[in-house]
Amino acid sequence: MALVIFIFLAFAIAVGLLWTVQMMIFKGKWSYFIYFLALFLPFYITTLSVVFLATRSPLLVSLFQVSKELVVLIACLVFVIFQRKIFNYPFRLQSTDWFMMGFIGLAALYLILPIGQSSFLNKALYFKSILIPTLIYFLGRNTQFGDLELKRLFQIVFIIAIGAFLMNLVENFLLNAHLQQFTGYALFNAVINDIEPQGNYNLTWTFETAAAMKRLGSFFSDPLELASSVLMGFAAGLIWFLTTERAHQWKYLLVMLCCMGSLVFASSRASFAAFFLMIFFVALVFKLYKLIGFGFLSLALFVIYVVFFASEDFYFFVVDTLTLADTSSIGHVVEWVLALDSMVVSPLGIGLAMSGNFGSVTDELRVGGENQFLIYGVQLGWIGMILYISTLLTGIWNSIFVFKNSDNLNLARMAFVAGTVKAGLLLPLFTANVEIYTYVSWVSWWMIGLSINEYSRIQLIGYKNEILI
Known part of the structure; x- marks a missing residue:
């Protein structure tokens, strides 16, 4: 069965x-990499x-x-080639451009300088994880x-949103198990990432609550990414x-x-909060005041569901979250304290690949790791975090400006999504290494x-x- 699925996925x-590369190289549609x-x-x-399960x-x-990075690099190369007068290319840099260039420039400096205890290879791999979203941003910056x-x-x-929910329904009602229990997820983690199976479902602790209730991830890497x-x-x-x-x-x-259904299946506290934050953000900034009522209605329905209809495990999961009584909440606080202590002791940072959950960060050297802001602060110092x-x-602010002032409806819609998603993700950024969730991170940076x-x-x-005036 795994071999059949592998053949289908590979095809x-x-x-x-092949279609993407053909469109980029032969027709100059380098921006199609985003599809x-x-x-x-x-x-x-x-x-x-699945690939590892089927082939070992x-x-x-x-x-x-490497296929995802390869597509981005080909897009960059084709972009340069198809600019007939690349040295005369007009640059009108905005505030977000300057801050982005400052951030990636600082990271490049920390890659070269002998700072930190990580090997140069691990630092280079971590730098790549910062560089690729930056390249995607600048490709989006030049997309027409x-x-x-x-x-x-x-x-x-x-399609992704609807498909993820449909897979959640299959997991919950047909399989009564995580999709990852059938895809070779645990084997892949053990052999490739050196992460042994954990938890009651032999996956990782992310796939369950403190009360061992399932948290579903659909076809994403885990419930938090979903x-x-x-x-x-x-x-x-x-x-x-x-x-x-x-x-x-x-x-x-x-x-x-x-x-909303996938949010319930994923049982991510930060994303629940981010969902309501996003609704109120949209309502206040874009003057869509009816959404405030929708937000309160959604919150009321959620409370009613938890109190009267949810399972006992889910009920106590919510209660423990609000009271900070579960081990996960305490773990976040501990990681924040460790990261802040490092930033106070070393305000200029301790080097790349020294914090976070990225693969090139070794457990022995990791300092903090459950707050995206502090992860960069530990590695690149206060300047990098700022x-x-x-x-x-500035990306959020300028996207809001575009939504309000653009005469192109679909560009205004895209700016709306860009600004609200980045604003909504501000809360998850406090409790997770969100930039490693490549789908939402890379696509939203392109937006x-x-x-x-x-x-x-x-x-x-x-x-x-x-x-003229």
């Missing part, structure tokens, strides 16, 4: 990769697990692993998509619901309901880049109008 990925990433990244770890070949696994091309990306986001990723599906469904004729709104309401936060906040591109155009038009 599907090969076809997608491949949006379709492949949600299934990334599941694909690697680390080499073959590594080929699938038409309405049809933007709609295609939205459609992919909707919970963070469906925020993007919800934001996309919401803006299409609000900007579509009444006769077609039901389709986007369905997308939002699927995303640059990262500034990139996020931010696209939004800043439109922001620059709007600013340029305003500047020209001032000159």
Whole structure:
């Protein structure tokens, strides 16, 4: 069975990769790399697990692993080649660009300098995990998509959101088990990542609550990635619901309901909070005050579900979360204290690959690791953390500006999703290494880049109008 699934996945990925590379190289559509990433990244770890289960070949696994970076690098190369006068390319840098370049420049400096106890290879691998999203941002920053091309990306986001919920239903009602228990996830982690099976389901502790209740991850790497990723599906469904004729709104309401259902199955506390934060953020910033009522209604329905209909395990999971009585909440606090202590002792940072849950960070050297801001703060110091936060906040702010001022409806929709997703992820960033969730991280950084591109155009038009006046 595993071999059949492997053949199907290998064929599907090969076809997608070949189509993408062909469009980029022969037709100059370098920006189409985002389609491949949006379709492949949600299934990334599941694909690697099935490949290893069927073949037991680390080499073959590594080929699938590098495919995502390969597509990005080819896109960068083709972008440069198709610029006939690359040295005359106009640069109108905005605040987000400056902060992003400052952040990646600082990381590059820490890669070269002899700082930290990690090996150069581990530091290089960690630097790659920062560099690729940066390249994706700058590719998005230079992307010129038409309405049809933007709609295609939205459609992919909707398909992923609905598909994830349908898989949750299969896991919960048909399998009564995690999908990862059948894909070779534990074997892949043990052999490739040197992570032994943990917990009551022989996966990792992430797949269960303190009371051993299942937390489902669908086809994503784990429940936390699922919970963070469906925020993007919800934001996309919401803006299409609000900007579509009444006769077609039901389709986007369905997308939002699927995303809310996946949040329940994932049982991620930070993402639950992020969901409500995102709703209130949208309502206040974009003056959609009816959403505040929707937010309170959703919260009331959730409370009613927990009190009257949820299982006893889920009930105590929520209660323990609110009272910080479970070991996971205490663990977060401990990790934050360790990270802050390191930042106080070493305000300039202790070097790359010294914090976080990325594969090149060894357990012996890890300091902190459950707060994205502090992870960068430990490694790159206070300056690195401030640059990262500034990139996020200016990206959110400028995306909001684009949503309000762009005359292109689909670009405005994309800016809406970019700003609200990054704002909604601010809470999960406090409790997880969210940037390793490649689907939501990479695609949303591309959306931010696209939004800043439109922001620059709007600013340029305003500047020209001032000159004419």
